[in-house]
Amino acid sequence: MLEAIPNNVNLSDDPKLQRALLRWQPQFKEWWLDMGPDGFQKDEIYLRTAVSVEPGGWAHWDTVKLPDYRFGIFLAGPRKLEEIYFGDNIGRKLWTQVPGEFRKELRRLIVTQGDTEPASVEQQRQLGKTAPSLIDLRALFQVNAEEARHLWAMVYLLHSHFGSDGRAEAEELLQRRSGHPDHPRILQAFNKPIRDWLAFFCFTTFTDRDGKFQLASLAESSFDPLARTTNFMLTEEAFHMATGEKGVGRVIERTAQLMRAGTDPAAVGAIPLGVIQKYINEWSSATFDLFGAEDSSNAATFFAAGLKGRFQEGSDKRYADHVALEGAYEAEVYEGGHWTRKEIPKRRAMNAYLLDAYEDECRRVVGKWNKVLERYDIGETLTLPSLRFNRKVGIYSDQPYDAHGQPITRAALDAEIERLLPNPDDYALVERCMVPVYAPGKVANWIAPPDKGVGGKPADFAYVRFH
Ligand SMILES: [Fe+2]
Numbered sequence: 001m002l003e004a005i006p007n008n009v010n011l012s013d014d015p016k017l018q019r020a021l022l023r024w025q026p027q028f029k030e031w032w033l034d035m036g037p038d039g040f041q042k043d044e045i046y047l048r049t050a051v052s053v054e055p056g057g058w059a060h061w062d063t064v065k066l067p068d069y070r071f072g073i074f075l076a077g078p079r080k081l082e083e084i085y086f087g088d089n090i091g092r093k094l095w096t097q098v099p100g101e102f103r104k105e106l107r108r109l110i111v112t113q114g115d116t117e118p119a120s121v122e123q124q125r126q127l128g129k130t131a132p133s134l135i136d137l138r139a140l141f142q143v144n145a146e147e148a149r150h151l152w153a154m155v156y157l158l159h160s161h162f163g164s165d166g167r168a169e170a171e172e173l174l175q176r177r178s179g180h181p182d183h184p185r186i187l188q189a190f191n192k193p194i195r196d197w198l199a200f201f202c203f204t205t206f207t208d209r210d211g212k213f214q215l216a217s218l219a220e221s222s223f224d225p226l227a228r229t230t231n232f233m234l235t236e237e238a239f240h241m242a243t244g245e246k247g248v249g250r251v252i253e254r255t256a257q258l259m260r261a262g263t264d265p266a267a268v269g270a271i272p273l274g275v276i277q278k279y280i281n282e283w284s285s286a287t288f289d290l291f292g293a294e295d296s297s298n299a300a301t302f303f304a305a306g307l308k309g310r311f312q313e314g315s316d317k318r319y320a321d322h323v324a325l326e327g328a329y330e331a332e333v334y335e336g337g338h339w340t341r342k343e344i345p346k347r348r349a350m351n352a353y354l355l356d357a358y359e360d361e362c363r364r365v366v367g368k369w370n371k372v373l374e375r376y377d378i379g380e381t382l383t384l385p386s387l388r389f390n391r392k393v394g395i396y397s398d399q400p401y402d403a404h405g406q407p408i409t410r411a412a413l414d415a416e417i418e419r420l421l422p423n424p425d426d427y428a429l430v431e432r433c434m435v436p437v438y439a440p441g442k443v444a445n446w447i448a449p450p451d452k453g454v455g456g457k458p459a460d461f462a463y464v465r466f467h
Pocket residue numbers: 117146147150211237
């Protein structure tokens with residue numbers, strides 16, 4: 001008989017926990033039906049399901065219907081180290097239980113991460129209706145199912161380590177709704193609508209990548225169950241980012257082909273390069289704010305306590321000093337009419353370090369997209385806006401800056417925003433491109449075909465079979 005909840009955490013040895021999760025499961029199923037993909041409930045979809053954490057076990061391919069997808073609880077194997085390796089508690093044993101003094105902080109970290117998972121499913125729930133191909137439709141459902149599994153991962157931690165408060169938080173994770181006026185999701189970028197597939201590909205490139213960096217810093221946690229849970233989630237996150245990066249790359253490729261042939265993309269139901277740039281500006285700058293304030297006492301507490309490390313904290317090559325009490329992070333801000341150097345004590349600057357690592361990776365991604373443009377030799381490039389552009393949070397939020405990071409007036413910023421972010425006409429143009437293409441091997445006119453299939457199947461495989 002199939003287990004009610006697939007897991008590698010010996011759930012059957014803990015009847016109390018198992019009962020609590022089985023009580024939550026029907027509420028989850030209701031949420032998945034109500035707020036997961038709209039439609040497509042009877043269709044058969046070629047999906048990957050995690051069935052274990054062994055190599056190969058995390059990617060079991062099969063044809064399933066969305067309501068029957070099996071969401072499991074999986075922790076990566078034990079870490080090589082048994083001791084805490086950063087912050088104030090270096091050398092002590094890793095925690096297998098929540099330390100009482102950090103209970104509140106840990107719960108907050110887990111709830112904030114957990115809230116983003118169902119939020120993105122809600123943001124994406126209408127997109128199936130306009131998928132540019134079956135392989136893309138499949139990818140959307142794969143991302144949705146895995147984000148829902150990530151919710152399970154966080155809910156497992158809440159149920160197993162936080163008693164009745166944890167159970168209450170788990171219920172609330174199913175009650176908040178992306179964009180809801182009274183019960184919104186916790187973080188702003190997860191309340192923004194994802195209107196179309198270009199937004200989906202930008203979201204999975206930029207916002208799922210924030211997810212990667214947050215998970216990576218939690219994967220360093222001294223609270224071992226959190227580290228092992230998030231470590232396993234990272235394998236799935238890599239697929240989400242690849243979906244976005246390749247998706248935007250294919251949109252760029254199609255646009256470049258048309259431009260090269262002297263055709264105006266807008267005239268043939270494809271997307272002009274300028275509009276692609278605006279979407280990049282929109283989703284990257286909205287994501288910068290997700291990292292939180294560059295100067296943050298919470299970040300200092302999380303690091304000192306060993307709850308959340310820097311990106312790849314465990315690597316001694318990357319960091320010689322895992323205490324971070326000496327030295328400062330330096331940033332240039334424009335204040336009172338001139339540039340000033342701002343020094344933030346290292347521990348308080350943990351969000352800034354993480355954001356910098358994120359920015360490096362985003363620049364590499366945009367660089368790859370520019371290689372596509374180079375191949376078509378059309379003499380244009382795409383850029384990532386400055387970390388200072390259009391910020392609502394942190395040290396760059398008081399003084400407005402342009403996309404190059406230069407100070408401007410508030411009025412000039414408004415004009416820049418008008419010029420640099422998508423306006424209603426741009427959204428309408430992209431919306432007109434969004435016509436569903438559901439024939440195997442065919443793709444919409446605004447995007448190049450994928451270079452290959454997935455899950456051992458060819459590109460023209462019927463990844464979704466409609467009923
Ligand atoms: Fe996720």
